[in-house]
Amino acid sequence: MRVALLPLLxxxxxxxxxxxxxxxxxxxxxxxxxxLSLGAIQxxxxxxxxxxxxxxxxxxxxxxxxxxxxxxDSLGRKGQGPGEFLVAAGLAIGPAGEVxxxxxxxxxxxxxxxxxxxxxxxxxTAFPVDLLWRGTGPxxxxxxxxxxxxxxxxxxxLGETGIGTPIASFPDPMIAEYPTAVSCSSCRHxxxxxxxxxxxxxxxxxxxxxxxxSGRLARGWHRDGVGAGLRSAEELAALRNRLAAGxxxxxxxxxxxxxxxxxxxxALRFRPRFQGLGVDEHGRLLALVxxxxxxxxxxxxxxxxxxxxxxxxxxxxxxxxVVRGNRVAAxxxxxxxxxxxxxxxxxxxxxx
Numbered sequence: 001m002r003v004a005l006l007p008l009l010x011x012x013x014x015x016x017x018x019x020x021x022x023x024x025x026x027x028x029x030x031x032x033x034x035x036l037s038l039g040a041i042q043x044x045x046x047x048x049x050x051x052x053x054x055x056x057x058x059x060x061x062x063x064x065x066x067x068x069x070x071x072x073d074s075l076g077r078k079g080q081g082p083g084e085f086l087v088a089a090g091l092a093i094g095p096a097g098e099v100x101x102x103x104x105x106x107x108x109x110x111x112x113x114x115x116x117x118x119x120x121x122x123x124x125t126a127f128p129v130d131l132l133w134r135g136t137g138p139x140x141x142x143x144x145x146x147x148x149x150x151x152x153x154x155x156x157x158l159g160e161t162g163i164g165t166p167i168a169s170f171p172d173p174m175i176a177e178y179p180t181a182v183s184c185s186s187c188r189h190x191x192x193x194x195x196x197x198x199x200x201x202x203x204x205x206x207x208x209x210x211x212x213x214s215g216r217l218a219r220g221w222h223r224d225g226v227g228a229g230l231r232s233a234e235e236l237a238a239l240r241n242r243l244a245a246g247x248x249x250x251x252x253x254x255x256x257x258x259x260x261x262x263x264x265x266x267a268l269r270f271r272p273r274f275q276g277l278g279v280d281e282h283g284r285l286l287a288l289v290x291x292x293x294x295x296x297x298x299x300x301x302x303x304x305x306x307x308x309x310x311x312x313x314x315x316x317x318x319x320x321x322v323v324r325g326n327r328v329a330a331x332x333x334x335x336x337x338x339x340x341x342x343x344x345x346x347x348x349x350x351x352x
Contacts, residue, residue, distance in 0.1 A: 020301035020310030022284070024328055024344035028069035030054075031340045036071060038063075038339040041331055043091035043101075046324035052341055053099055055088040062091075062099065064116075069343070073116055075099060080106050082121040090131025092138045100138040102131040102156075109140065109156055120158045129185040134167075134195040143172060143185050151185045153197055168197040168211035178202040182209055182217070190323070192279045200274035200287075204228035208277060208287060221285050221302045227292030228270040239268055276330070278323025280346050284309070286328065288321035318342075 030052065032038055039058020047053055050067035060078025065071055077084055089104035097114035107128055110121040126142035129151065133139065140156040140163055143149060149172040154163030173181035183189070183199035190198045192210065196218065201207035206226055212218040231239065271290040275297050279285055283304035290297050296317035301309045320331040326346045334340050 018308070018310035019349070020312060021349050022280075022301065023347055023349045024299075024312060025347050027067075027327070027343045027345050029340055029342050030065055030069050031334055032338050038341075041339045041341070042088045044320065044329055044331060044341060045091050045093045045322055046327055046329045046343075047093050047097055048095055048324075049097070050327055050343070052329055052343060053091065053093055054341060055085075055091050055101065057087060060085075062101065064099070065341075075112050075116055076101070076110070080108075083110060083112075083118045085110065089128040090141070092131045092133035094133050094137075098133075100131060100133065102128045102138075102140055104128055109138070109158070111138070111158060122156075122158045122160065124156065124163075125161045126152075126163070130189050132189065132191045132197075134191055139167065139191070139197075141185070141189060149185075151183070153189070166215060167195075167213065168199075168215045170199070173202060175203075178205060181205075188274045188277050190278045193281065193283070193325075198277060198279065198285075200277055204270040204273050206273055206289070208274075208285060219306060221287075221306050223300065223308055228273055229290035229292055229294060229297070230269055231271055236269060243268075275319060276321030278321070278328075280323055281325045286321070286323050288318055288330070316340075316342075 027050070039056045041054050042057040043055040045053050051072065052065045054063045056063055062075040063071065064073050064075065078086065080086065085101055085103045085108070086105040087103060088101055090102045092100040094100070099112040101110050107124045108121050109124060111119040113119050124140070124142065126144060128140055128142050130141035131138055138156055139153055141151060141153045142163055143151055150169055151172050152163060152166045152169040154166040156163050170182045172185045181202050184202040187202055188200040192198060196213065197211045199209050199211070206223050208221040210218045210220065273289055274287060275290065276288040277285065285302040287300045288297050289300050294313070296314070299312040299314065299321070301312065303309055316332050318330045318332050322329050328344045328346060330342045332340045332342055
């Protein structure tokens with residue numbers, strides 16, 4: 001792990017872009033160091049003290065870093081028992097530093113106390129897709145299969161195999177239904193500081209929606225006339241090969257072929273729109289998006305009322321982003337291709 005400062009994120013230089021009224025000031029970077037080699041980072045979250053918690057699926061461990069980027073400790077290990085996990089469906093951090101993980105393979109919810117001791121684990125009956133934290137406990141996103149496939153987000157607790165009263169639910173669309181879909185099971189989700197659910201639209205469509213406490217759509221953010229970024233020829237060929245092999249590298253399940261098939265090959269040329277999103281302590285939406293004309297994802301900023309405020313162009317390519325309070329954590333890579341976790345502080349930008 002190497003802790004260092006990066007150049008500030010710069011406002012995008014294209015004439016069509018607007019400078020937002022905030023800037024991201026680098027606080028620290030987490031990279032490989034002797035004795036610590038980061039593997040495949042499946043999930044990352046910000047802790048209340050400004051530290052980072054990251055699920056390293058390659059090494060089968062959850063790392064906890066302090067507010068300066070120093071390794072604090074590690075939790076869990078690879079396996080299927082209490083305190084163990086295989087693949088993280090979601091990671092959530094409580095207000096006191098509790099750590100909760102939901103495993104997509106075993107459907108197991110595991111919670112650790114702030115001091116790192118294991119609180120317990122429970123296996124859910126539904127198929128999990130995400131995990132967030134609201135108030136005193138985690139909120140799980142699960143998929144229910146039937147005549148229609150539905151995504152529901154609701155509270156979960158140890159000792160209970162199902163979720164409580166949902167805070168939001170929506171249909172999980174087939175690829176052909178993406179243009180009119182609100183969100184999907186594999187889309188990006190986040191909670192606002194008020195505890196309401198944010199959902200990104202599927203694939204290339206530029207929409208973020210918020211659900212109110214009753215599960216109804218409350219407001220939305222969007223940008224018109226902004227095309228999505230294109231995959232390279234190599235990325236497109238690799239994606240076509242994966243789709244041809246079916247989910248998990250095997251043949252699609254009988255009757256499920258249409259759910260995983262793009263309506264036309266042109267749709268595959270575009271990158272998925274959202275790589276991360278979140279709301280800061282002032283209610284502004286920050287979204288890591290792939291836009292046409294950008295060589296790598298950029299950060300679009302919106303006011304609490306939904307007005308587009310401008311774009312920040314990162315100094316390096318980002319793959320994921322989370323927001324908590326006045327901080328942003330992002331996943332990137334080093335020049336050698338190993339993971340790098342970047343933490344920034346959100347500050348008000350001085351007048352131009």
